[in-house]
Amino acid sequence: MPGPLVLYALCGSLRKVSTNRALLEALRDIAPPDISVEICDLIGDLPIFNPDREVDDMPASVLALAAKIRAADGLVISSPEYAHGIPGGLKNTLDWLVSRDEIPHKPVMLVHASHRGDDALEALTEVLKTMSVRLVEDTFFRINLLGKTPEQRQSILADSETRAILMENLQRFVQAIARSGAEHTDRS
Numbered sequence: 320m321p322g323p324l325v326l327y328a329l330c331g332s333l334r335k336v337s338t339n340r341a342l343l344e345a346l347r348d349i350a351p352p353d354i355s356v357e358i359c360d361l362i363g364d365l366p367i368f369n370p371d372r373e374v375d376d377m378p379a380s381v382l383a384l385a386a387k388i389r390a391a392d393g394l395v396i397s398s399p400e401y402a403h404g405i406p407g408g409l410k411n412t413l414d415w416l417v418s419r420d421e422i423p424h425k426p427v428m429l430v431h432a433s434h435r436g437d438d439a440l441e442a443l444t445e446v447l448k449t450m451s452v453r454l455v456e457d458t459f460f461r462i463n464l465l466g467k468t469p470e471q472r473q474s475i476l477a478d479s480e481t482r483a484i485l486m487e488n489l490q491r492f493v494q495a496i497a498r499s500g501a502e503h504t505d506r507s
């Protein structure tokens with residue numbers, strides 16, 4: 320029997336009480352047993368990208384990240400906007416991946432935890448397209464958690480309407496991955 324479909328989730332915020340992380344956790348928690356959603360905890364460990372290190376000094380944290388990306392059937396990304404752009408930690412993560420072969424054609428679902436931040440979303444979309452990911456645009460959704468207390472967030476994320484949005488888009492993403500076939504997922 321094949322294992323679960325694996326989604327690897329990148330959060331652009333390293334805050335302990337991040338709203339974007341809360342959104343990714345809600346997706347993880349709502350996923351049925353045949354879909355595994357793992358949230359990346361490596362972003363804060365990566366050194367600043369330096370192309371020289373790609374030649375003969377690849378950091379172990381980058382290799383660990385690359386292995387996770389290779390093994391994943393798809394990526395989910397949720398990020399805040401910082402100064403009208405992509406947070407440095409997430410951009411740094413993408414920079415380490417840009418010349419590698421794990422990321423091209425990887426299905427990606429973007430989600431967003433704010434009613435603002437369109438500049439960051441636009442920049443992220445451009446960067447991801449430049450990296451030749453397969454951005455599944457019709458699975459994008461936003462749940463506004465900006466400025467909400469942890470209790471308010473929990474109530475929004477537990478709401479049946481929110482859960483339906485999460486589940487519908489998760490399933491649509493999984494269907495899009497299935498349609499693209501296994502040709503680009505190398506689990507070796």
Ligand SMILES: Cc1cc2nc3c(=O)[nH]c(=O)nc-3n(C[C@H](O)[C@H](O)[C@H](O)COP(=O)(O)O)c2cc1C
Pocket residue numbers: 332333334336337338339340398399400401402403404432433435436464465466
């Ligand atoms: C340094 C910094 C810069 C920010 N710049 C913007 C911005 O340009 N536009 C915006 O809409 N929000 C901005 N924000 C607000 C964050 O995007 C917002 O608080 C978001 O919910 C944080 O996500 P998190 O809860 O996942 O950490 C900024 C926050 C910080 C800390």
